Amino acid sequence: MTEDDRHLAPQAEFDGRVARVQRAMAAAGLDALVLTAQDNVAYLTGFDGPTWVNVARPRYCVLAKDGAPVLVVPTTNVPVVRRMTWVQEVRSWVSPNPADDGLSLVAEAVWAVAEPAATVGMEIGPQSRLGMPAGDFLAFRERLAPRRIADADALLREIRKIKTPLEIAAIRQAAAATSRAFARLDAGGDEQAVAGRFRALLFEEGLEDVPYLVAESGLGGYPSLQMAAGGRRLTAGSVLAIDTGARVRGYYCDFNRNFVCGPLPEATRQAHALLWEATEAGIRAAVPGATAAEVWRAMAAVLDAGAAALGARRTQSGRMGHGIGLRLTEPPSIHPEDATVLAPGMVITVEPSLAFEVAAEGGPLTRTLVHEENLVVTEGGPELLSARAPREMTRLE
């Protein structure tokens, strides 16, 4: 690769992805796809990067039953597309153009490959997001009529559940670098100081992008684990969790670590030990042939067996893990009703959590603890990508 081929994978990688998607299109009766979401477009073409932060301009990828994808992008994105992707056929318009923000060009590209009786796949199913205005989507549906629109997102996510070796390598690299950053974390002060130090370590260790970084703390645990660092100071008995979704070549790792200042309250120590065992059970259960639900049940069984004695309970998070990849969270969900059968190449998080009470002046506080690890399912069983969290909570002095 030259200095300009940023992120560009070998041609065989893209050929394989396109072939898998086109096989699935044939099976699903889809004659063409019109994709607008960053992750799906990047998967097929390599077109990724910071320009996607700007949503003033939509970007379209059209894929027919055979042949290579066509990109329809704003003129400003053409140089990026030429440098980041393998796509030859690039059409462009000067955007923003409220009167016709690319729709005519996209419709022409679809008409050329999809008969009136055709079905066109777009990202409309559960957990999808369209990278275009909803009004344009409604107008586009009418332009394509009598062609039918059906969901294409499930098809892409199904294929993307199984990562290629190149994708796994990127997530492995992200998780290893994030593990090194966690191992080096030593700062004290308030949440922001610690989170700031950790973010600096992430970049030092080679992460390219940190879209998700939350840090919460409290006596013996935290109220939730969803917010950016605040001004809360870490004092004796404070437990701080940092959770990050950090990327290498566009691929996320996603896990957290817990830290304690001074003495660990006993309720927290016990909850932490139980969570560590539940995580262990989740990792062990992630073997080819097991379902996502079985991984969930393996963790739930450990938690439910031990929680009552601690006055603790599973949190109502809806799931205890999920796939990762070009998105921070992807299918499957580690959820009691997700029947996805794990297969080699799937990369998932296991993420049990507990709620419990910690004694404090003024009465007990409700606290949460979360553990999360990343693993890839292999023929030989689960392979951890994050460096396993220590059995005893790490001290931050």
Add this chain to the structure above:
Amino acid sequence: MTEDDRHLAPQAEFDGRVARVQRAMAAAGLDALVLTAQDNVAYLTGFDGPTWVNVARPRYCVLAKDGAPVLVVPTTNVPVVRRMTWVQEVRSWVSPNPADDGLSLVAEAVWAVAEPAATVGMEIGPQSRLGMPAGDFLAFRERLAPRRIADADALLREIRKIKTPLEIAAIRQAAAATSRAFARLDAGGDEQAVAGRFRALLFEEGLEDVPYLVAESGLGGYPSLQMAAGGRRLTAGSVLAIDTGARVRGYYCDFNRNFVCGPLPEATRQAHALLWEATEAGIRAAVPGATAAEVWRAMAAVLDAGAAALGARRTQSGRMGHGIGLRLTEPPSIHPEDATVLAPGMVITVEPSLAFEVAAEGGPLTRTLVHEENLVVTEGGPELLSARAPREMTRLE
């Protein structure tokens, strides 16, 4: 504010925002709004932050003709909403739930405040994005029938064009801190080394989040200014541009700076001087009562008057600036057809660019140069928020 009231503005700020939106709803004949986009929801409620990176779960805000907004969010977001927002009425469900990912709760909230003959506003217009799957949007439309759905995004963007003093203060802080980071930038090496150093400086100077950071370089200019830093080394005559969208309390500044290593090619020096003058003209033109198109024409006039003599030309970017705020780019567009009348409180970028040729071994190279500044329109005229780029390009040794 306590250590936990992260980003929460005074109640009067939210009351003012809601009152302005409800007045506009009355004028537009909208009986209720259902909002799903991070920026709009954050504007009315304060609900912002890293959790929005996870798009597996949608979040809804319902606003009636009067009264306070209602938030309908996944259970996992409830603690965040309690700590970050002023909203009392919070309804939640365990998500992801493909069978009903919040839609029933949202429909009930709308039914309670919107008669069958009502019109419900959603984010469907130009440059909008829905924070929910398109399939759910289609199903939701049917659930609300016979209520009509109309665009609400234009209404919100119209109000949000005029920033409040609190919003301007956040952008001013972001732009000032980013200016200090640019002033301290001294690293050499390759694009990634310089961009990495700059990112570290941004956080040191107090930026909270850097969603957008691009860095491109080349002999005498760059091929575009859209890509993350690559491995290109800076050598004699290299011109590097860094452009960043960096946030404080959720608000973006957005501007770039140009740096040269060693001697500046003459063609670049002349193009840079012309761009500096064009930027100056754009800033001067940003007075109350002028239109966005007039600001564009002020810059285009300078560029067109000087470009031919340099063998240069305006780039086909479609616009030369835009609004900034909770989104990296907001209306208005500094575009020849944008008739928006500038008014005090608008915060915009002016962003002229030129394409030209630079002599090189092997033949001339087509290069781009971009200048960008941020300003707020005040009664007294434009007030720069970014520290004005120096007239002579900064040397990076």
